[in-house]
Amino acid sequence: MGIVRESIAIQDLSLEYHxxxxxxxxxxxxxTPFEALNSLSLVINEGETIALLGRNGAxxxxxxxxxxxxxxxxxxxxxxxGRVILLAGVDPGFLPDLTGRQNTLELGRAYGIKSELLNxxxxxxxxxANLGEAYDRRFGGYSTxxxxxxxxxxxxxxxxxxxxIDETLGVGDVEFRKxxxxxxxxxxxxxxxxxxxxxxxxxAKELCNRGILLxxxxxxxxxxxxxVIKKYTSMTS
Amino acid sequence: xxRIIDNNSFYEEGDLSSDEISIDREREKFILKxxxxxxxxxxxxxxxxxxMDPIVTSxxxxxxxxxxxxxxxxxxxxxxxxxxxxxxxxxxxxxxxIRDLTGGFKAERIRTKTILLASLRYRFVDTLATTCGVxxxxxxxxxxxxxxxISLIIISQIIGFIFEGxxxxxxxxxxxxxxxxxxxNLFLRLMFFAGPVMYPMVATQGIHYQINLYxxxxxxxxxxxxxAELDSIMTIIDIKIASVxxxxxxxxxxxxxxxxxxxxxxxxxxx
Numbered sequence: 001m002g003i004v005r006e007s008i009a010i011q012d013l014s015l016e017y018h019x020x021x022x023x024x025x026x027x028x029x030x031x032t033p034f035e036a037l038n039s040l041s042l043v044i045n046e047g048e049t050i051a052l053l054g055r056n057g058a059x060x061x062x063x064x065x066x067x068x069x070x071x072x073x074x075x076x077x078x079x080x081x082g083r084v085i086l087l088a089g090v091d092p093g094f095l096p097d098l099t100g101r102q103n104t105l106e107l108g109r110a111y112g113i114k115s116e117l118l119n120x121x122x123x124x125x126x127x128x129a130n131l132g133e134a135y136d137r138r139f140g141g142y143s144t145x146x147x148x149x150x151x152x153x154x155x156x157x158x159x160x161x162x163x164x165i166d167e168t169l170g171v172g173d174v175e176f177r178k179x180x181x182x183x184x185x186x187x188x189x190x191x192x193x194x195x196x197x198x199x200x201x202x203x204a205k206e207l208c209n210r211g212i213l214l215x216x217x218x219x220x221x222x223x224x225x226x227x228v229i230k231k232y233t234s235m236t237s
Numbered sequence: 238x239x240r241i242i243d244n245n246s247f248y249e250e251g252d253l254s255s256d257e258i259s260i261d262r263e264r265e266k267f268i269l270k271x272x273x274x275x276x277x278x279x280x281x282x283x284x285x286x287x288x289m290d291p292i293v294t295s296x297x298x299x300x301x302x303x304x305x306x307x308x309x310x311x312x313x314x315x316x317x318x319x320x321x322x323x324x325x326x327x328x329x330x331x332x333x334x335i336r337d338l339t340g341g342f343k344a345e346r347i348r349t350k351t352i353l354l355a356s357l358r359y360r361f362v363d364t365l366a367t368t369c370g371v372x373x374x375x376x377x378x379x380x381x382x383x384x385x386x387i388s389l390i391i392i393s394q395i396i397g398f399i400f401e402g403x404x405x406x407x408x409x410x411x412x413x414x415x416x417x418x419x420x421x422n423l424f425l426r427l428m429f430f431a432g433p434v435m436y437p438m439v440a441t442q443g444i445h446y447q448i449n450l451y452x453x454x455x456x457x458x459x460x461x462x463x464x465a466e467l468d469s470i471m472t473i474i475d476i477k478i479a480s481v482x483x484x485x486x487x488x489x490x491x492x493x494x495x496x497x498x499x500x501x502x503x504x505x506x507x508x
Binding site: 015016017018020031034066067068070071073075076079080081082083084085086088089092095097106107109110112155158160 | 238239240241242243244247256260263264266267270271274278279338339341342343344345346413502503505506507508
């Protein structure tokens with residue numbers, strides 16, 4: 001049996017957003033704190049694939065952003081080992097005036113793809129996204145589905161140690177979703193750590209071995225995926 | 238790389254590998270290109286507009302002032318307008334820079350140092366573009382000395398870097414109170430007319446002169462005029478006042494650069 005390495009450790013994590021609110025009784029506006037995460041503690045090991053479940057506003061996206069180092073916790077600590085990539089929405093930072101190919105080449109270099117592997121990297125994304133001649137058209141003119149294919153293809157081609165996916169697998173047509181799942185399975189097989197925030201229970205059951213259920217920023221249950229789905233279903237029905 | 242994220246900061250343990258350093262350099266280049274592309278957009282002349290803008294603005298004011306006053310000092314005006322444009326661009330850029338927390342990288346957090354270095358590169362290019370057209374006009378049309386031209390290049394770059402830092406030091410307050418950005422715009426507009434932009438300090442008198450002695454821009458622009466052998470008060474300034482003002486500017490600027498990571502981290506949860 002191999003040694004299990006800790007990939008992500010979350011200790012007593014709380015997070016507050018600060019919202020500007022203007023109302024009748026506060027015409028100049030006031031800054032109001034809003035608690036999005038409340039005292040979360042978790043340990044995620046290398047190679048685990050986790051489904052992050054919860055209703056809208058439960059704190060799933062906030063937790064992913066926090067693990068990705070994009071937002072500041074109010075309290076607690078997160079320790080991550082290895083490169084963390086967050087696929088939120090469908091865009092890793094593509095420039096609208098460049099073509100799909102130009103974007104993958106320019107942005108690929110900036111995401112750490114070595115010069116000698118850039119063409120191969122771009123070709124693999126072209127092959128996955130299957131955009132045809134649109135790959136050499138302006139990214140700004142792409143439909144949401146096309147952007148999703150390119151974005152997903154790009155990010156999963158980076159092969160990070162920790163991949164965080166926020167509701168992105170729903171983009172594109174049925175054929176793309178199948179391809180995306182296959183690509184993700186391949187990534188998981190290569191022992192990366194993956195956290196998927198999703199509302200698709202079928203996808204969660206198929207891809208993940210562990211589930212985490214959040215509600216109003218608090219951890220409700222963390223365990224085997226079937227149990228967590230059961231709990232989530234009972235909570236929402 | 239082990240990364241630790243808490244309320245105080247986002248930090249990484251250990252030294253960066255050579256691969257990570259080269260990725261950061263690629264990112265700096267990418268951010269610089271992105272900012273330049275944002276300026277050029279779909280405009281056919283692209284970033285040439287950065288060069289043409291101060292020349293055309295100077296010519297408009299030269300025309301207006303010639304009509305109104307009957308005489309004006311075109312070299313002085315060209316130097317004033319181009320350096321003031323550098324000041325405005327850098328101050329505003331510093332004030333709004335932390336609005337873009339990601340540098341355009343939406344899938345991965347990039348180091349603040351990378352964003353900062355990209356901003357400095359951009360500042361250098363933007364300042365050079367803003368002044369180079371005017372430099373050409375001064376050198377070819379008005380026969381300003383080579384030393385004057387070189388001094389203007391250096392002074393403009395110094396203004397750019399100092400005022401970008403000053404902008405950074407106010408960036409958090411500006412983000413908290415966006416109204417201040419409107420105040421800044423109005424103040425910059427006022428100082429365009431009240432400061433020694435379109436005319437040298439020797440053209441001012443009384444309270445107008447006294448107030449401008451406390452305007453940091455005065456010392457930069459008057460020094461540029463002095464080096465270009467134009468009318469300037471550089472030989473008669475009070476060194477003490479000038480030193481205090483310039484040291485304050487430099488200190489505020491350094492503080493801005495130094496604190497940008499903390500500012501960036503603090504405002505990530507401001508909706």
